[in-house]
Amino acid sequence: MMSPAVEALLLMFxxxxxxxxxxxxxxxxxxxxxxxxxxxxWVSGLGLAAMGYVVLIVGSVGLLFKPVLLGLLVLLLAxxxxxxxxxxxxxxxxxxxxxxxxxxxxxxxxIPVVAALFLSWAGALAPAVGQDELCYHLVQxxxxxxxxxxxxxxxxxxxxxxYLTHMLFTLxxxxxxxxxxxxxxxxxxxxxxxxxxxFARRFAGGRAGWIAAVTYLLTPAAFTQAAFAYxxxxxxxxxxxxxxxxxxxxxxxxQGWAWMAGASLGFAASVKLIGLFAVFPIAVIVIRxxxxxxxxxxxxxSVLRMAAAAFAAGSVWYLRxxxxxxxxxxxxxxxxxxxNGFEDPTYTGVHGGGAGIMAFIMTPWNAAFHPDLFGGEVMxxxxxxxxxxxxxxxxxxxxxxxxxGLFAYAVFWFMVDPNIRFFFAAFAWMAVLTGVAVDGWMRxxxxxxxxxxxxxxxxxxxxxxxxxxxxxxxxxxxLAGGNRQQYLGVNERSYQVAEEVNxxxxxxxxxxxAGEVRGYYFASKFTLAGDMERMVLPADRPREAGAYARYLKxxxxxxxxxxxxxxxxxxxTDTERIxxxxxxxRSYFKDELVVRRSGMTYTLYRIL
Amino acid sequence: xxxxxxxxxxxxxxxxxxxxxxxxxxxxxxGGIS
Numbered sequence: 001m002m003s004p005a006v007e008a009l010l011l012m013f014x015x016x017x018x019x020x021x022x023x024x025x026x027x028x029x030x031x032x033x034x035x036x037x038x039x040x041x042w043v044s045g046l047g048l049a050a051m052g053y054v055v056l057i058v059g060s061v062g063l064l065f066k067p068v069l070l071g072l073l074v075l076l077l078a079x080x081x082x083x084x085x086x087x088x089x090x091x092x093x094x095x096x097x098x099x100x101x102x103x104x105x106x107x108x109x110x111i112p113v114v115a116a117l118f119l120s121w122a123g124a125l126a127p128a129v130g131q132d133e134l135c136y137h138l139v140q141x142x143x144x145x146x147x148x149x150x151x152x153x154x155x156x157x158x159x160x161x162x163y164l165t166h167m168l169f170t171l172x173x174x175x176x177x178x179x180x181x182x183x184x185x186x187x188x189x190x191x192x193x194x195x196x197x198x199f200a201r202r203f204a205g206g207r208a209g210w211i212a213a214v215t216y217l218l219t220p221a222a223f224t225q226a227a228f229a230y231x232x233x234x235x236x237x238x239x240x241x242x243x244x245x246x247x248x249x250x251x252x253x254x255q256g257w258a259w260m261a262g263a264s265l266g267f268a269a270s271v272k273l274i275g276l277f278a279v280f281p282i283a284v285i286v287i288r289x290x291x292x293x294x295x296x297x298x299x300x301x302s303v304l305r306m307a308a309a310a311f312a313a314g315s316v317w318y319l320r321x322x323x324x325x326x327x328x329x330x331x332x333x334x335x336x337x338x339x340n341g342f343e344d345p346t347y348t349g350v351h352g353g354g355a356g357i358m359a360f361i362m363t364p365w366n367a368a369f370h371p372d373l374f375g376g377e378v379m380x381x382x383x384x385x386x387x388x389x390x391x392x393x394x395x396x397x398x399x400x401x402x403x404x405g406l407f408a409y410a411v412f413w414f415m416v417d418p419n420i421r422f423f424f425a426a427f428a429w430m431a432v433l434t435g436v437a438v439d440g441w442m443r444x445x446x447x448x449x450x451x452x453x454x455x456x457x458x459x460x461x462x463x464x465x466x467x468x469x470x471x472x473x474x475x476x477x478x479l480a481g482g483n484r485q486q487y488l489g490v491n492e493r494s495y496q497v498a499e500e501v502n503x504x505x506x507x508x509x510x511x512x513x514a515g516e517v518r519g520y521y522f523a524s525k526f527t528l529a530g531d532m533e534r535m536v537l538p539a540d541r542p543r544e545a546g547a548y549a550r551y552l553k554x555x556x557x558x559x560x561x562x563x564x565x566x567x568x569x570x571x572x573t574d575t576e577r578i579x580x581x582x583x584x585x586r587s588y589f590k591d592e593l594v595v596r597r598s599g600m601t602y603t604l605y606r607i608l
Numbered sequence: 609x610x611x612x613x614x615x616x617x618x619x620x621x622x623x624x625x626x627x628x629x630x631x632x633x634x635x636x637x638x639g640g641i642s
Contacts, residue, residue: 368621369628381625385618392610441614449611456618463622463630 005125005479008172008179014077015171016187019047021080024087030256037091038198042260045191045237048184049267049313052167056316059150059170066174073175098206105454106207109214112465116223117190119472123227124186126475127484128178129492130228134518137229138178141170142520146507152324155532157331160324162317164270165231178520181229188233189226193217195237196428199244200435203251203398207442211457212435215386219427220467221377221420227472231271236424238268239278243405243429246282246306247398250289253298255305262306266313273329274422275314277412281405282306288401331534360414367420374420380464383427386434386457393440394433402432493598494518500595501561501604510556514575515563516602527557529575545578549588553607560589560605579605 023043136158144150153159172181196216201209242264249257268275290299318328327337367374368384390399406429478487488495498521509524519526542548571577579585589605
């Protein structure tokens with residue numbers, strides 16, 4: 001039997017061959033002003049978004065069955081495979097020639113890049129163990145696959161968020177499993193690195209492009225995150241590509257770029273709500289473009305094209321949430337829209353080194369040296385060491401636009417939720433600045449200084465790539481033939497608990513969980529008590545044990561799972577308060593299973 | 609001048625990162641590194 005990692009690899013190869021080949025074939029007539037590899041990045045990114053929408057459409061009509069999606073994949077392959085292989089042949093011969101003519105530093109950088117790509121890829125092919133992927137990024141796709149439909153999962157706060165990447169996760173789960181879903185995110189990581197490189201190459205030359213790509217790919221937070229089924233690289237990709245396209249539009253005034261800028265913006269907003277922030281860097285460039293020529297008719301025509309493309313590519317998620325929940329960005333901003341039972345404001349204030357202008361100015365320093373303030377992922381010293389050098393070494397042109405885009409995005413990121421994962425698009429801009437700075441310096445100095453700079457830059461790069469070995473050593477061993485069950489048993493607290501619970505409940509149960517948010521490995525439907533209680537109006541939800549048990553039973557729940565660390569556990573939900581009071585609740589909730597794991601006691605109660 | 613400023617900034621961040629970030633973590637794993 002084929003291992004899940006090999007299955008996932010083969011499947012992803014087929015998907016990307018089909019998407020990229022079909023995209024190249026469809027754009028052969030229009031792509032004359034782009035190089036082949038640049039076009040590969042663009043058509044792959046836009047094609048993945050299109051595929052996400054295909055899954056959404058198929059899922060919305062309840063046809064989410066393996067043969068349907070496999071059939072579509074076969075058609076895509078039949079259309080694009082030949083063109084893709086042709087492109088691979090061309091690009092590999094060009095790549096070899098470029099490597100031969102490259103300088104020593106550029107050649108040397110291949111080693112850490114390959115190592116980081118390989119190790120994060122090994123992480124992506126390992127079983128899912130990340131908090132958010134087990135909490136919802138993979139849980140909602142699992143619900144969709146089980147129901148053969150994309151739907152508003154009951155009592156789920158997040159089921160109606162913009163889920164374009166989750167549609168790809170759904171495809172991965174349907175065709176194979178979590179490994180393929182995770183690999184989609186890794187593909188976005190690699191594509192973002194390639195996009196950053198092509199942008200810098202287009203505006204500042206080949207060496208700047210390579211250094212920018214390497215810088216993005218070797219940012220520790222970027223390559224560690226790539227191994228999980230999160231959406232942050234997809235977000236960074238579409239945000240950055242919308243900026244890429246709008247800069248190219250400003251230079252060429254080609255309407256194709258205007259359409260692509262709008263479409264990428266729409267896709268960014270389809271990946272995550274904060275993708276809407278991409279509007280601000282785009283607006284900065286669009287406004288600057290007005291002052292270049294002051295031709296109202298041409299300028300407004302392009303802006304309208306961007307807006308139309310963005311609306312077409314991204315509005316469906318917001319309209320869906322508005323119709324079904326009364327709030328386009330549910331559950332956020334309940335004061336501006338309807339909270340629909342949800343009264344919490346937003347996550348604002350959860351992360352960051354404080355508010356105010358000084359905290360904003362200190363953000364790059366704090367992100368590099370105090371990652372705990374920003375969610376824990378490590379940015380490393382390279383971006384901080386090199387991006388500001390663009391002030392000294394870069395030619396003005398593109399570095400001004402990039403700095404303006406970076407600033408516009410960073411301000412809104414800082415004000416809403418300064419989590420470093422949501423800052424990957426800014427890493428992309430900073431990587432471009434790094435590329436143009438290092439390249440500019442090298443152009444302006446002799447061999448001696450060039451060697452000194454090369455050593456300093458390589459030292460920072462190798463220092464950062466060390467994190468890949470630190471994070472993914474176990475996963476590399478696993479890829480070479482380790483035991484996946486054992487890996488899960490050691491690395492994932494909920495796995496063995498779920499195995500035990502699955503034996504008792506089967507797949508038809510519906511568990512209400514308090515204290516454990518990781519639901520992916522539970523075979524049955526899995527709802528968080530915190531979500532359920534906040535989504536039901538207080539007047540509709542009984543607080544007394546008997547009435548509460550009847551309410552849960554008539555709603556469809558069959559079990560309650562409580563995860564407790566000890567007697568001193570704070571009571572957060574009504575579910576915990578009611579079920580823990582055994583003197584009263586034993587008549588309504590029967591304890592069926594107790595599992596102890598990772599210092600937690602999990603008790604499964606059947607609702608009587 | 610700007611060459612020296614750039615180089616010193618890069619070297620400073622390299623060693624500062626090792627000192628404030630890498631060494632404490634390494635110390636926690638293997639112990640005995642001061």
